[in-house]
Amino acid sequence: MTSSSEGWVKTTCAYCGVGCGIEARPLSNGELEIRGDREHPSNYGKLCTKGIALGKTVTHEGRLLAPQFNKNGAKTDLNWPEALDTVAEKFRQTIEEYGPDSVAFYVSGQLLTEDYYLANKLMKGFIGSANIDSNSRLCMASSVVGHKRAFGTDTVPVCYEDIELAEVVVIVGSNLAWCHPVLFQRLREAKQNNPEMKVVVIDPRKTDTSVIADLHLSIQSGSDVALFNGLLAYLADNNGIDHEFVEQHTEGFTHSVLSAQLEDSIAKTTGLTPAELDQFYRLFANNDKVVTIYSQGVNQSTQGADKVNSILNCHLATGKIGREGCGPFSVTGQPNAMGEGKWAHWQILWRRT
Numbered sequence: 001m002t003s004s005s006e007g008w009v010k011t012t013c014a015y016c017g018v019g020c021g022i023e024a025r026p027l028s029n030g031e032l033e034i035r036g037d038r039e040h041p042s043n044y045g046k047l048c049t050k051g052i053a054l055g056k057t058v059t060h061e062g063r064l065l066a067p068q069f070n071k072n073g074a075k076t077d078l079n080w081p082e083a084l085d086t087v088a089e090k091f092r093q094t095i096e097e098y099g100p101d102s103v104a105f106y107v108s109g110q111l112l113t114e115d116y117y118l119a120n121k122l123m124k125g126f127i128g129s130a131n132i133d134s135n136s137r138l139c140m141a142s143s144v145v146g147h148k149r150a151f152g153t154d155t156v157p158v159c160y161e162d163i164e165l166a167e168v169v170v171i172v173g174s175n176l177a178w179c180h181p182v183l184f185q186r187l188r189e190a191k192q193n194n195p196e197m198k199v200v201v202i203d204p205r206k207t208d209t210s211v212i213a214d215l216h217l218s219i220q221s222g223s224d225v226a227l228f229n230g231l232l233a234y235l236a237d238n239n240g241i242d243h244e245f246v247e248q249h250t251e252g253f254t255h256s257v258l259s260a261q262l263e264d265s266i267a268k269t270t271g272l273t274p275a276e277l278d279q280f281y282r283l284f285a286n287n288d289k290v291v292t293i294y295s296q297g298v299n300q301s302t303q304g305a306d307k308v309n310s311i312l313n314c315h316l317a318t319g320k321i322g323r324e325g326c327g328p329f330s331v332t333g334q335p336n337a338m339g340e341g342k343w344a345h346w347q348i349l350w351r352r353t
Contacts, residue, residue, distance in 0.1 A: 016333060168197070
């Protein structure tokens, strides 16, 4: 954080994963005055309603101000040393009687990566159990696994400026207008500035995000893998593969390409017409700069990691990655869900070994 002579402190919004820059300064009633940071590259001063209301969340009203012990319905305040000793003793007793797998931690996407490390170290290294979980198991762990499979690291190879430079923006598994409103406003403004930009929204529902869509594909829930594997097959059958990029930067491509004779099967699985599939596939194939934005509708699934890889494969096969205006863009629901998802991924590996 940095501060100015007027008392404004620059910091970052702690809600969704857009990472909007904010400026805050204290008011006499204990609240904070909040405004968007016009210099911040994520939002350039824009804030959604949650960001604007941040200043009202820092007061003591409605908050638990001390640890409490509940015994037979009676609540007693404890000081912190007493509270920590009580928790530690209960954990010790439970572990001695029932073993290390009798206890568990449930953490949150609002923590710092260093906090996740400490929590995992305590549970796995000292207690000796893998019983630490979080909302990111559903939220981002599948995306981390998909990125690790494809790139060897959970790195998102896109920045916000790529959206404004794209010729086609594909939004899948995300109601961007509601869940990442500042980013959605940025996309809508980019489309207004460049009427040639095409936006494809892939969602079983017609949401507010669909308002800016040139093409809305109302697919059957859970059919994302079929849709993008079908796209990969279309690309292979219609000279859409960047063979030079594939040869220089990928491995195992020959095992990824499917038979191109899949149109009827893909249409049946996704619930889309052959004409809709053809329109989407042509947009992806015939434009050089494509960004695919995906979120929880992709990740929160028993096939979440496979859905992620089906998207990444299409960008890798066409070389539409690592260049301006191109790439797969995972947008997260919480400020550090990717950091948490990383540890959830290592937890999965820990269980297997």
